[in-house]
Amino acid sequence: MIKKPTPPSSSFSRQPVALAALAWLALAALGAGLASLLAPAGPLAVDTTRSLLPPGSNNPLGTDLFGRDVLTRLLWGGRWTLGMGLLGLAVTIGLGLPAGLAAGYFGGRVESVIMRLVDALLAFPGLLLAMAVVAVLGPGLGSVSIAVGLSAAPAYARVARSAALEVRAQPYVEAARALGGSEWRTIARHILPNTAAPLLAFAATQLGWVLLNGAALNFLGLGAPLGTPEWGATLNEGRGYLRDAPWVSTFPGLALTLTVLAANLLGDSLQEALQPQ
Numbered sequence: 001m002i003k004k005p006t007p008p009s010s011s012f013s014r015q016p017v018a019l020a021a022l023a024w025l026a027l028a029a030l031g032a033g034l035a036s037l038l039a040p041a042g043p044l045a046v047d048t049t050r051s052l053l054p055p056g057s058n059n060p061l062g063t064d065l066f067g068r069d070v071l072t073r074l075l076w077g078g079r080w081t082l083g084m085g086l087l088g089l090a091v092t093i094g095l096g097l098p099a100g101l102a103a104g105y106f107g108g109r110v111e112s113v114i115m116r117l118v119d120a121l122l123a124f125p126g127l128l129l130a131m132a133v134v135a136v137l138g139p140g141l142g143s144v145s146i147a148v149g150l151s152a153a154p155a156y157a158r159v160a161r162s163a164a165l166e167v168r169a170q171p172y173v174e175a176a177r178a179l180g181g182s183e184w185r186t187i188a189r190h191i192l193p194n195t196a197a198p199l200l201a202f203a204a205t206q207l208g209w210v211l212l213n214g215a216a217l218n219f220l221g222l223g224a225p226l227g228t229p230e231w232g233a234t235l236n237e238g239r240g241y242l243r244d245a246p247w248v249s250t251f252p253g254l255a256l257t258l259t260v261l262a263a264n265l266l267g268d269s270l271q272e273a274l275q276p277q
Contacts, residue, residue, distance in 0.1 A: 018269030021262035028259055032078030039072035043229040052245040062247040064237065073229035074251055080230040081215060081256070084145045084223075088210040091149025092156050093203060099153075100160025101195070105168055105187055115161065121154040127213055134222045141230070144223035148213045152206050159202045163195035170194070197274035205267030208260040215256055231256045 031038065047067035055062045061070040103114040121129065126148075133147035167173060168191065176186045215232030217223045224230040231252040238248030 015269050015273070017265055018273070021265040021269065024258055024262040025266065028078055028255070028262075029082060031075050032082050035072075035075040035079060039069070039075050041069065041072060043068065043073040043076040044227060045069070045072075052241065052248075054245075055247055061251050062245065064245070064248045065241065070247060070251055073234060074231075074255060077229035077231045077234055077252065078255070080141060080224060080228060081211065081232070082259075084141050084148075084214045084218075084230070085207055085211040087142075087145035088147075088149035088152070088214055089203060089207050091146055092152040092206055092210065095150065096153040096156030097160050097199065100157035100162075101164045101187055101191060103157070104161040104164025105191055106183070111161070114157070118154040118157050121151075122158075124151075126151040126209075127216060130213055130217060131220075131222065134217060139222055140225075141218075141223050141228075144214050144217045147217065148210045151213065152210055156199075156202065156206060160195065160199060163198050164191055167191050167194045198271065201267050201271035201274060203267075204263055204270055208263030208267070211256065211263065212260050 045068060047063075050059070050063050050067035051065055053059055053063040053067075059069050059071065061074065063069055064073070099114050099118070103111040103118075124132075129151040130144075130147040133150055134143050137143040137146060173186065173190050176190050214223070215230070215235070218228075218230050218232035219236045221233075221236065224233040234252040235249050235256075238245070238250075238252070241248055
């Protein structure tokens with residue numbers, strides 16, 4: 001009789017750190033989604049008479065050099081930053097997941113070829129590899145998403161391979177193969193569902209990495225067009241006024257830091273909840 005895997009633990013709901021991380025991510029997504037309602041004036045509205053005003057009643061987070069409201073640009077910037085992060089994560093999973101599962105399940109020459117390519121990509125620093133991809137594709141947030149997603153894919157492929165190797169040796173996989181199931185059907189019905197826990201947890205952690213490196217590329221001016229209220233680009237705009245108007249960079253930097261931290265904490269909590277052993 002084949003023993004089925006035990007269902008995931010429900011301890012996630014009893015982890016206050018995980019709930020706080022999830023709440024922050026939900027709040028950031030909600031603020032970005034409702035930016036047009038919460039800040040109807042728009043992030044590009046210029047008023048030079050209100051340049052570099054400190055936080056106050058009319059501008060809760062102050063204004064920048066061109067009199068643009070920092071809170072407004074923070075909300076709208078969440079659309080660019082979070083959208084870039086989610087697209088980059090989709091690229092990471094889309095490339096790393098099938099490569100890792102195929103290497104772990106088939107083994108042999110397939111594994112050797114895939115993992116040597118992964119090792120070659122891992123030999124490059126992630127940010128340097130992303131910069132090289134942007135140089136090839138050209139500047140733009142789409143290029144940044146592809147670049148950071150591609151640079152994160154090798155690590156995801158390694159985790160997927162390790163998970164597939166562990167599941168491949170289980171009796172229910174051997175039984176499926178003995179019953180004549182095709183290789184890809186076995187992967188889809190048995191390998192992928194039973195590797196979902198570690199891969200989901202690592203995906204949350206990779207989201208933080210993608211957000212951070214994407215913001216770094218935008219900070220360097222390789223992604224977002226000039227004036228775009230993306231968090232990394234906004235950090236670059238405010239760095240020349242850190243002494244006189246620190247709020248221009250402080251609040252986007254704080255939002256980015258909390259979002260990356262929340263993604264990392266969420267990944268750790270998911271790993272603990274889904275694989276308590």
